[in-house]
Structures are given as C-alpha cells and as structure tokens.
Amino acid sequence: xxxxxxxxxxxxxxYHGSMAPDLLIQCAAKTVEQxxxxxxxxxxxxxxxxxxxxxxxxxxxxxxxxxxxxxxPESKARQLMLEVHQKGRSVVWTGGREQAEVxxxxxxARHLLATLEQVED
Numbered sequence: 486x487x488x489x490x491x492x493x494x495x496x497x498x499x500y501h502g503s504m505a506p507d508l509l510i511q512c513a514a515k516t517v518e519q520x521x522x523x524x525x526x527x528x529x530x531x532x533x534x535x536x537x538x539x540x541x542x543x544x545x546x547x548x549x550x551x552x553x554x555x556x557x558p559e560s561k562a563r564q565l566m567l568e569v570h571q572k573g574r575s576v577v578w579t580g581g582r583e584q585a586e587v588x589x590x591x592x593x594a595r596h597l598l599a600t601l602e603q604v605e606d
Contacts, residue, residue: 530604532585534578537598538569550595551577554588579604 536547544566551562555578568575577599578588585601592599 529582530606531579532582533576533602533604534585534588534592535574535600535602536565536569536577536592537600538573539598542597544570547597550592550597554591554595 547566547569548559548562551557551565552559555562557565565575565577577592578585582601589599589601
C-alpha cells in the first residue's frame with residue numbers, strides 16, 4: 486500500500502497521495518503558467534560593419550565596392566563613401582554576426598579598412 490508523499494509507478498494505477506490525475510494536470514499547468522522568461526536576454530545584439538578612411542583608396546573605388554558588395558544604389562554608396570571620407574569612418578551595414586563577418590572579409594579582400602563591432606545597448 487502506498488502512503489502519502491510516495492510516488493507510484495504508472496503501471497500500478499495508483500496516484501501520488503490522494504491526488505487524482507486531473508488535479509496533477511492542473512498543478513503542472515499552473516507551474517508552467519507562472520514561469521516568466523525575459524526575451525531580451527535571449528536575443529543576440531546586432532553587429533555593425535565599419536569602414537575606415539585611408540589616404541590611398543580612391544573614392545570612386547570605395548563607392549563601386551559598396552555597390553558590388555551590398556547591392557546599394559549609387560546614391561547610398563556615394564553617401565556612405567563621403568561619410569568615410571569626411572568623418573573618418575562609416576557604419577555601412579548592421580545585422581547578424583555571421584553575415585557581418587562575411588561582409589567585413591569581402592571588404593578587406595577588396596583592400597578597404599573594415600572592422601566589425603558589436604552594437605552597444
């Protein structure tokens with residue numbers, strides 16, 4: 486005979502203490518409802534691809550690389566190139582880490598000074 490506080494095996498057909506199966510399901514459901522998850526802590530922060538100015542690379546070449554690498558229209562590519570030239574750097578793309586690494590590598594392969602930075606909170 487089972488006493489209160491003991492758990493029976495499913496084959497025995499007996500239940501924990503005097504709890505009926507319906508009550509056990511309600512208790513389990515209530516426990517799940519009370520669990521709260523902070524979604525913000527589970528999302529990864531985005532990464533940004535930054536291109537830095539250098540004294541050698543032609544502005545027309547930088548514009549061409551932005552168009553070919555990111556598929557930007559010429560107006561956006563030119564705007565980003567001017568930001569690099571005038572401010573010394575420009576964030577040219579923001580998103581997931583893997584894609585940011587790919588873009589950074591492509592820009593570096595085209596001889597641009599590019600770095601990868603994680604977006605601050």
